[in-house]
Amino acid sequence: MNYKFKYGNDYLSIPLNTKAAELIYGEISPITDIEKEINHCLDNPIASQPFDEIFRRGDKVVIVTSDITRLWIKLDTFLPIVIKRLNNLGITDQDIVILMATGTHRSQTPEEHERIVGKEIYKRIKVIDHDCDNSEMVYVGETPRGTKVTVNKLVIDRKVILTGGIVHHLMSGFGGGRKSIVPGVASRETIAQNHLHALDPNAERSNPLIGVGKTFNNPLHLDMVDCCRLVGPDFLLNVVTDPKGNLAKFVAGHWLKAWEAGCNWADEKFGIPIEKQGDLVIASCGGYPKDMNLYQSTKALFNAALAVKPGGTILLLAQCPEGAGADEYFGWIKPLIAKTLDQELRKSFTIPGYVFYATVEIAKRNKVVLLSTIDPELLKPMGIIATTSLEEALKLAHIENSDQDIIVMPYGGNTVPLHN
Secondary structure (H helix, E strand, O other), X not given: OEEEEEEOOEEEEEEOOOOOEEOOOOOOOOOXXXXXXXXXXXXXXXXXXXXXXXXXXXXXXXXXXXXXXXXXXXXXXXXXXXXXXXXXXXXXXXXXXXXXXXXXXXXXXXXXXXXXXXXXXXXXXXXXXXXXXXXXXXXXXXXXXXXXXXEEOXXXXXXXXXXXXXXXXXXXXXXXXXXXXXXXXXXXXXXXXXXXHHEOOOOOOEOOOOOOOOOOOOHHHXXXXXXXXXXXXXXXXXXXXXXXXXXXXXXXXXOOXXXXXHHHHXXXXXXXXXXXXXXXXXXXXXXXXXXXXXXXXXXXXXXXXXXXXXXXXXXXXXXXXXXXXXXXXXXXXHHHHOOOXXXXXXXXXOHHHHHHHHHHHHHHHOEEEEEOOOOHHHHHHHOOEEEOOHHHHHHHOXXXXXXXXXXXXXXXXXXXXXXX
Protein backbone atom coordinates (compact mmCIF):
# COMPACT_ATOMS: atom_id res chain seq x y z
CA MET A 1 0.00 0.00 0.00
CA ASN A 2 1.21 3.49 -0.81
CA TYR A 3 0.81 6.36 1.64
CA LYS A 4 1.29 10.01 0.65
CA PHE A 5 2.92 12.58 2.90
CA LYS A 6 3.54 16.29 2.43
CA TYR A 7 7.22 17.24 2.43
CA GLY A 8 7.93 20.92 1.97
CA ASN A 9 5.85 21.96 -1.04
CA ASP A 10 5.88 18.45 -2.54
CA TYR A 11 4.53 15.00 -1.70
CA LEU A 12 6.36 11.79 -0.89
CA SER A 13 4.89 8.36 -1.59
CA ILE A 14 5.90 5.57 0.78
CA PRO A 15 5.04 1.92 0.04
CA LEU A 16 4.28 -0.36 3.01
CA ASN A 17 4.00 -4.14 3.08
CA THR A 18 1.26 -4.02 5.66
CA LYS A 19 -1.77 -1.84 6.28
CA ALA A 20 -1.01 0.99 8.68
CA ALA A 21 -3.29 2.66 11.20
CA GLU A 22 -3.81 6.18 9.85
CA LEU A 23 -4.24 8.98 12.36
CA ILE A 24 -5.91 11.98 10.80
CA TYR A 25 -8.22 14.66 12.16
CA GLY A 26 -11.85 14.82 11.09
CA GLU A 27 -13.44 17.35 8.78
CA ILE A 28 -13.42 20.88 10.21
CA SER A 29 -15.62 23.58 8.73
CA PRO A 30 -13.99 27.03 8.61
CA ILE A 31 -15.95 30.06 9.79
CA THR A 32 -17.57 31.76 6.79
CA ASP A 33 -18.84 34.98 8.42
CA ILE A 34 -16.20 36.11 10.92
CA GLU A 35 -17.94 39.34 11.97
CA LYS A 36 -21.22 37.54 12.68
CA GLU A 37 -19.42 34.86 14.69
CA ILE A 38 -17.37 37.37 16.71
CA ASN A 39 -20.41 39.46 17.58
CA HIS A 40 -22.32 36.34 18.63
CA CYS A 41 -19.44 35.35 20.93
CA LEU A 42 -19.19 38.84 22.44
CA ASP A 43 -22.95 38.91 23.10
CA ASN A 44 -23.07 35.34 24.43
CA PRO A 45 -19.80 34.85 26.31
CA ILE A 46 -18.81 31.88 28.45
CA ALA A 47 -19.02 32.43 32.24
CA SER A 48 -18.98 36.20 31.80
CA GLN A 49 -21.20 39.24 31.41
CA PRO A 50 -21.76 40.25 27.77
CA PHE A 51 -19.01 42.38 26.26
CA ASP A 52 -21.16 45.53 26.18
CA GLU A 53 -21.84 45.29 29.93
CA ILE A 54 -18.14 45.09 30.84
CA PHE A 55 -16.84 48.01 28.78
CA ARG A 56 -18.22 51.54 28.79
CA ARG A 57 -17.48 55.08 27.66
CA GLY A 58 -14.36 56.52 29.27
CA ASP A 59 -12.68 53.17 29.89
CA LYS A 60 -8.97 52.86 29.18
CA VAL A 61 -8.50 49.50 27.45
CA VAL A 62 -5.45 47.38 26.64
CA ILE A 63 -5.80 44.58 24.10
CA VAL A 64 -3.09 41.96 24.60
CA THR A 65 -2.14 40.27 21.33
CA SER A 66 0.37 37.68 20.17
CA ASP A 67 3.55 38.67 18.35
CA ILE A 68 4.87 37.85 14.87
CA THR A 69 5.63 34.23 15.85
CA ARG A 70 1.87 33.64 16.10
CA LEU A 71 0.88 35.24 12.81
CA TRP A 72 -1.22 32.14 12.05
CA ILE A 73 -3.85 33.48 14.46
CA LYS A 74 -4.79 36.00 11.74
CA LEU A 75 -5.47 38.73 14.27
CA ASP A 76 -5.95 41.28 11.49
CA THR A 77 -9.18 39.53 10.44
CA PHE A 78 -10.98 39.90 13.78
CA LEU A 79 -9.25 42.64 15.80
CA PRO A 80 -11.03 45.41 13.82
CA ILE A 81 -14.39 43.88 14.83
CA VAL A 82 -13.49 44.04 18.53
CA ILE A 83 -12.26 47.62 18.22
CA LYS A 84 -15.43 48.59 16.35
CA ARG A 85 -17.48 47.27 19.27
CA LEU A 86 -15.40 49.30 21.71
CA ASN A 87 -15.83 52.41 19.53
CA ASN A 88 -19.60 51.86 19.42
CA LEU A 89 -19.60 51.88 23.23
CA GLY A 90 -17.96 55.30 23.21
CA ILE A 91 -14.39 54.13 23.80
CA THR A 92 -12.18 56.11 21.44
CA ASP A 93 -9.11 54.93 19.56
CA GLN A 94 -7.02 57.14 21.87
CA ASP A 95 -8.27 55.17 24.87
CA ILE A 96 -7.12 51.84 23.38
CA VAL A 97 -3.60 50.40 23.40
CA ILE A 98 -2.49 47.18 21.71
CA LEU A 99 0.18 45.41 23.77
CA MET A 100 2.16 42.69 22.00
CA ALA A 101 2.76 39.72 24.30
CA THR A 102 6.33 39.07 23.21
CA GLY A 103 7.42 37.14 26.32
CA THR A 104 11.18 36.79 25.89
CA HIS A 105 11.02 37.19 22.09
CA ARG A 106 12.75 40.03 20.27
CA SER A 107 11.18 43.41 19.57
CA GLN A 108 9.33 43.79 16.30
CA THR A 109 9.57 46.22 13.43
CA PRO A 110 6.83 48.69 12.49
CA GLU A 111 6.27 46.60 9.34
CA GLU A 112 5.68 43.51 11.51
CA HIS A 113 3.26 45.41 13.74
CA GLU A 114 1.31 46.39 10.65
CA ARG A 115 1.23 42.79 9.41
CA ILE A 116 -0.10 41.57 12.75
CA VAL A 117 -2.89 44.09 13.35
CA GLY A 118 -3.62 45.19 9.77
CA LYS A 119 -2.96 48.49 8.02
CA GLU A 120 -6.08 50.35 9.16
CA ILE A 121 -5.75 49.49 12.84
CA TYR A 122 -2.01 50.19 12.79
CA LYS A 123 -2.72 53.73 11.54
CA ARG A 124 -5.33 54.35 14.25
CA ILE A 125 -4.27 52.52 17.43
CA LYS A 126 -1.06 52.73 19.44
CA VAL A 127 0.89 49.44 19.27
CA ILE A 128 3.51 48.64 21.92
CA ASP A 129 5.86 45.68 22.27
CA HIS A 130 6.20 44.26 25.77
CA ASP A 131 9.87 44.17 26.77
CA CYS A 132 10.53 41.62 29.52
CA ASP A 133 13.65 43.51 30.60
CA ASN A 134 12.77 47.18 30.13
CA SER A 135 8.99 47.76 30.14
CA GLU A 136 7.51 49.59 33.13
CA MET A 137 6.47 46.74 35.43
CA VAL A 138 4.30 46.20 38.49
CA TYR A 139 4.70 43.44 41.10
CA VAL A 140 1.28 41.86 41.73
CA GLY A 141 2.07 39.02 44.15
CA GLU A 142 3.40 35.50 44.53
CA THR A 143 1.79 32.25 43.38
CA PRO A 144 1.35 29.22 45.68
CA ARG A 145 4.30 27.64 43.82
CA GLY A 146 6.56 30.56 44.64
CA THR A 147 6.60 32.48 41.35
CA LYS A 148 7.01 36.19 42.02
CA VAL A 149 4.74 37.81 39.44
CA THR A 150 5.82 41.08 37.84
CA VAL A 151 3.90 42.22 34.75
CA ASN A 152 3.61 45.12 32.34
CA LYS A 153 1.98 48.12 34.05
CA LEU A 154 -0.54 48.48 31.21
CA VAL A 155 -2.42 45.31 32.23
CA ILE A 156 -2.87 46.72 35.73
CA ASP A 157 -3.85 50.31 34.90
CA ARG A 158 -6.44 49.44 32.23
CA LYS A 159 -9.28 47.07 31.46
CA VAL A 160 -7.72 44.02 29.82
CA ILE A 161 -8.83 42.00 26.79
CA LEU A 162 -6.77 38.89 26.02
CA THR A 163 -6.58 37.62 22.45
CA GLY A 164 -4.64 34.63 21.21
CA GLY A 165 -4.71 31.19 19.62
CA ILE A 166 -5.42 27.84 21.24
CA VAL A 167 -3.18 25.01 20.10
CA HIS A 168 -1.72 21.90 21.75
CA HIS A 169 1.50 22.83 23.52
CA LEU A 170 4.47 20.74 24.63
CA MET A 171 4.98 22.36 28.02
CA SER A 172 1.74 24.00 29.15
CA GLY A 173 -0.70 21.54 27.56
CA PHE A 174 -2.31 24.20 25.40
CA GLY A 175 -1.34 27.64 24.15
CA GLY A 176 -3.53 30.72 24.41
CA GLY A 177 -5.49 31.98 27.41
CA ARG A 178 -3.37 32.65 30.49
CA LYS A 179 -0.18 32.55 28.40
CA SER A 180 -0.99 36.10 27.24
CA ILE A 181 -0.01 37.22 30.76
CA VAL A 182 2.79 34.74 31.60
CA PRO A 183 4.99 34.55 29.64
CA GLY A 184 3.36 37.15 27.36
CA VAL A 185 3.67 40.39 29.34
CA ALA A 186 5.73 39.30 32.35
CA SER A 187 9.28 40.06 33.46
CA ARG A 188 12.12 37.77 32.47
CA GLU A 189 12.50 36.61 36.09
CA THR A 190 8.79 35.70 36.36
CA ILE A 191 8.92 33.79 33.07
CA ALA A 192 12.00 31.84 34.14
CA GLN A 193 10.52 30.91 37.53
CA ASN A 194 7.34 29.66 35.87
CA HIS A 195 9.02 27.77 33.04
CA LEU A 196 11.35 25.87 35.37
CA HIS A 197 8.31 23.72 36.21
CA ALA A 198 8.99 22.04 32.84
CA LEU A 199 11.90 20.22 34.50
CA ASP A 200 11.61 17.54 37.18
CA PRO A 201 12.70 19.12 40.50
CA ASN A 202 14.18 15.82 41.65
CA ALA A 203 15.79 14.32 38.54
CA GLU A 204 17.61 15.27 35.33
CA ARG A 205 14.59 14.97 33.05
CA SER A 206 11.40 16.71 31.97
CA ASN A 207 8.71 16.97 34.59
CA PRO A 208 6.47 13.92 33.91
CA LEU A 209 3.40 16.01 34.78
CA ILE A 210 3.78 18.34 31.78
CA GLY A 211 3.15 17.47 28.13
CA VAL A 212 1.06 17.94 25.00
CA GLY A 213 -2.59 18.42 25.98
CA LYS A 214 -1.87 17.94 29.70
CA THR A 215 -3.44 20.46 32.08
CA PHE A 216 -4.53 18.24 34.99
CA ASN A 217 -1.86 18.50 37.71
CA ASN A 218 0.49 20.21 35.22
CA PRO A 219 2.46 22.56 37.53
CA LEU A 220 3.58 24.82 34.67
CA HIS A 221 -0.02 25.36 33.53
CA LEU A 222 -1.42 25.70 37.05
CA ASP A 223 1.25 28.26 37.95
CA MET A 224 0.38 30.23 34.80
CA VAL A 225 -3.26 30.22 35.89
CA ASP A 226 -2.28 31.51 39.34
CA CYS A 227 -0.16 34.23 37.71
CA CYS A 228 -3.05 35.29 35.49
CA ARG A 229 -5.48 35.29 38.41
CA LEU A 230 -3.34 37.93 40.13
CA VAL A 231 -3.94 40.19 37.12
CA GLY A 232 -7.62 39.29 36.59
CA PRO A 233 -8.19 40.10 32.90
CA ASP A 234 -11.65 41.44 32.06
CA PHE A 235 -12.36 39.48 28.90
CA LEU A 236 -10.87 36.87 26.56
CA LEU A 237 -11.27 36.18 22.86
CA ASN A 238 -9.28 33.20 21.55
CA VAL A 239 -9.32 31.40 18.23
CA VAL A 240 -8.62 27.86 17.03
CA THR A 241 -7.47 27.40 13.43
CA ASP A 242 -7.67 24.33 11.23
CA PRO A 243 -4.50 22.78 9.74
CA LYS A 244 -4.96 24.83 6.57
CA GLY A 245 -4.85 28.04 8.55
CA ASN A 246 -8.57 28.83 8.41
CA LEU A 247 -10.30 30.29 11.47
CA ALA A 248 -12.42 27.41 12.77
CA LYS A 249 -13.60 28.31 16.28
CA PHE A 250 -13.84 31.37 18.53
CA VAL A 251 -14.34 31.30 22.28
CA ALA A 252 -15.05 34.41 24.33
CA GLY A 253 -15.77 35.35 27.91
CA HIS A 254 -14.03 34.57 31.21
CA TRP A 255 -10.25 34.39 30.80
CA LEU A 256 -10.08 30.84 32.17
CA LYS A 257 -13.49 29.24 31.59
CA ALA A 258 -13.79 30.35 27.94
CA TRP A 259 -10.21 29.26 27.25
CA GLU A 260 -10.90 25.84 28.78
CA ALA A 261 -13.92 25.45 26.48
CA GLY A 262 -11.65 26.20 23.51
CA CYS A 263 -9.11 23.61 24.69
CA ASN A 264 -11.84 20.98 24.95
CA TRP A 265 -12.96 21.79 21.40
CA ALA A 266 -9.39 21.54 20.08
CA ASP A 267 -8.92 18.21 21.86
CA GLU A 268 -12.12 16.85 20.30
CA LYS A 269 -11.07 17.93 16.81
CA PHE A 270 -7.33 17.22 16.83
CA GLY A 271 -7.07 14.52 19.48
CA ILE A 272 -7.27 11.02 17.95
CA PRO A 273 -7.84 8.07 20.32
CA ILE A 274 -5.54 5.11 19.64
CA GLU A 275 -6.01 1.55 20.89
CA LYS A 276 -2.31 0.74 21.02
CA GLN A 277 1.01 2.34 20.20
CA GLY A 278 2.99 1.40 17.09
CA ASP A 279 6.37 -0.22 16.57
CA LEU A 280 6.93 2.33 13.80
CA VAL A 281 5.35 5.75 13.43
CA ILE A 282 5.76 7.62 10.16
CA ALA A 283 4.93 11.30 10.60
CA SER A 284 4.90 14.28 8.29
CA CYS A 285 4.56 17.77 9.75
CA GLY A 286 2.02 18.52 7.04
CA GLY A 287 4.38 20.22 4.60
CA TYR A 288 5.48 23.84 4.35
CA PRO A 289 5.38 26.05 6.45
CA LYS A 290 4.97 23.49 9.24
CA ASP A 291 8.29 21.86 8.28
CA MET A 292 10.14 25.07 7.40
CA ASN A 293 12.69 24.39 10.16
CA LEU A 294 13.50 21.82 12.80
CA TYR A 295 12.22 24.00 15.66
CA GLN A 296 8.74 24.05 14.06
CA SER A 297 8.96 20.40 13.00
CA THR A 298 9.42 19.16 16.56
CA LYS A 299 5.66 19.64 17.09
CA ALA A 300 5.10 16.63 14.82
CA LEU A 301 7.90 14.74 16.58
CA PHE A 302 6.37 15.30 20.02
CA ASN A 303 2.97 14.14 18.76
CA ALA A 304 4.50 11.09 17.07
CA ALA A 305 6.23 10.22 20.36
CA LEU A 306 2.78 9.79 21.91
CA ALA A 307 1.93 7.14 19.30
CA VAL A 308 5.09 5.00 19.41
CA LYS A 309 5.95 2.16 21.79
CA PRO A 310 8.93 2.66 24.11
CA GLY A 311 11.96 1.61 22.08
CA GLY A 312 10.04 1.89 18.81
CA THR A 313 10.98 3.91 15.74
CA ILE A 314 9.81 7.32 14.56
CA LEU A 315 10.37 8.30 10.94
CA LEU A 316 9.92 12.07 10.73
CA LEU A 317 9.52 13.69 7.31
CA ALA A 318 10.50 17.34 7.65
CA GLN A 319 12.27 19.20 4.86
CA CYS A 320 13.60 22.05 7.08
CA PRO A 321 14.88 24.37 4.31
CA GLU A 322 15.67 26.97 7.02
CA GLY A 323 17.71 24.56 9.12
CA ALA A 324 17.27 24.71 12.89
CA GLY A 325 14.98 27.74 12.91
CA ALA A 326 15.45 29.29 16.35
CA ASP A 327 18.95 30.78 16.35
CA GLU A 328 19.97 29.23 19.65
CA TYR A 329 18.52 25.75 19.01
CA PHE A 330 21.72 24.03 17.86
CA GLY A 331 23.68 26.15 20.34
CA TRP A 332 22.56 23.72 23.03
CA ILE A 333 24.61 20.94 21.39
CA LYS A 334 27.73 22.21 23.19
CA PRO A 335 26.39 21.62 26.74
CA LEU A 336 24.84 18.35 25.51
CA ILE A 337 28.28 17.07 24.45
CA ALA A 338 29.75 18.37 27.72
CA LYS A 339 27.01 16.52 29.64
CA THR A 340 25.88 19.77 31.28
CA LEU A 341 22.64 20.28 29.32
CA ASP A 342 20.30 19.83 32.30
CA GLN A 343 22.44 22.03 34.52
CA GLU A 344 22.75 24.81 31.92
CA LEU A 345 19.03 24.79 31.10
CA ARG A 346 18.07 25.10 34.77
CA LYS A 347 20.50 28.01 35.07
CA SER A 348 19.38 29.84 31.89
CA PHE A 349 15.99 28.46 30.89
CA THR A 350 14.73 29.27 27.40
CA ILE A 351 11.91 27.73 25.39
CA PRO A 352 14.16 26.80 22.40
CA GLY A 353 16.51 25.26 24.96
CA TYR A 354 13.72 23.17 26.42
CA VAL A 355 12.47 22.11 22.97
CA PHE A 356 16.03 20.92 22.25
CA TYR A 357 16.14 19.14 25.63
CA ALA A 358 12.81 17.37 25.00
CA THR A 359 13.92 16.36 21.49
CA VAL A 360 17.03 14.71 22.92
CA GLU A 361 14.87 12.88 25.47
CA ILE A 362 12.73 11.38 22.70
CA ALA A 363 15.84 10.29 20.79
CA LYS A 364 17.02 8.48 23.93
CA ARG A 365 13.72 6.61 24.33
CA ASN A 366 13.15 5.83 20.66
CA LYS A 367 15.02 5.45 17.41
CA VAL A 368 14.41 8.70 15.55
CA VAL A 369 15.07 8.77 11.81
CA LEU A 370 14.80 12.20 10.20
CA LEU A 371 14.47 12.85 6.49
CA SER A 372 15.41 16.48 5.89
CA THR A 373 17.84 18.78 4.10
CA ILE A 374 19.83 19.41 7.32
CA ASP A 375 23.41 18.13 7.43
CA PRO A 376 23.09 14.73 9.23
CA GLU A 377 26.33 15.35 11.13
CA LEU A 378 24.72 18.26 12.98
CA LEU A 379 22.08 15.94 14.45
CA LYS A 380 24.34 13.07 15.53
CA PRO A 381 25.07 14.45 19.02
CA MET A 382 21.30 14.63 19.65
CA GLY A 383 20.94 10.92 18.94
CA ILE A 384 18.91 11.56 15.78
CA ILE A 385 19.73 9.47 12.70
CA ALA A 386 19.34 11.90 9.83
CA THR A 387 19.55 11.54 6.08
CA THR A 388 18.75 13.55 2.98
CA SER A 389 17.73 10.41 1.02
CA LEU A 390 14.22 8.96 1.18
CA GLU A 391 15.52 5.54 0.15
CA GLU A 392 18.03 5.53 2.98
CA ALA A 393 15.45 6.82 5.48
CA LEU A 394 13.13 3.93 4.64
CA LYS A 395 15.96 1.43 5.11
CA LEU A 396 16.96 2.97 8.44
CA ALA A 397 13.35 2.77 9.63
CA HIS A 398 13.06 -0.89 8.48
CA ILE A 399 9.72 -0.31 6.82
CA GLU A 400 10.04 -3.62 4.98
CA ASN A 401 9.31 -5.47 8.26
CA SER A 402 5.70 -6.62 7.80
CA ASP A 403 5.45 -7.99 11.35
CA GLN A 404 5.40 -4.60 13.01
CA ASP A 405 2.46 -2.38 13.90
CA ILE A 406 2.75 0.80 11.84
CA ILE A 407 1.01 4.11 12.46
CA VAL A 408 1.06 6.90 9.88
CA MET A 409 0.43 10.55 10.72
CA PRO A 410 0.14 12.61 7.49
CA TYR A 411 -0.50 15.81 9.51
CA GLY A 412 1.61 15.10 12.56
CA GLY A 413 1.83 18.75 13.62
CA ASN A 414 -1.93 18.91 14.12
CA THR A 415 -2.73 15.36 15.22
CA VAL A 416 -2.49 14.44 18.89
CA PRO A 417 -2.69 10.71 19.73
CA LEU A 418 -4.78 10.08 22.86
CA HIS A 419 -4.45 6.88 24.87
CA ASN A 420 -5.00 5.70 28.43
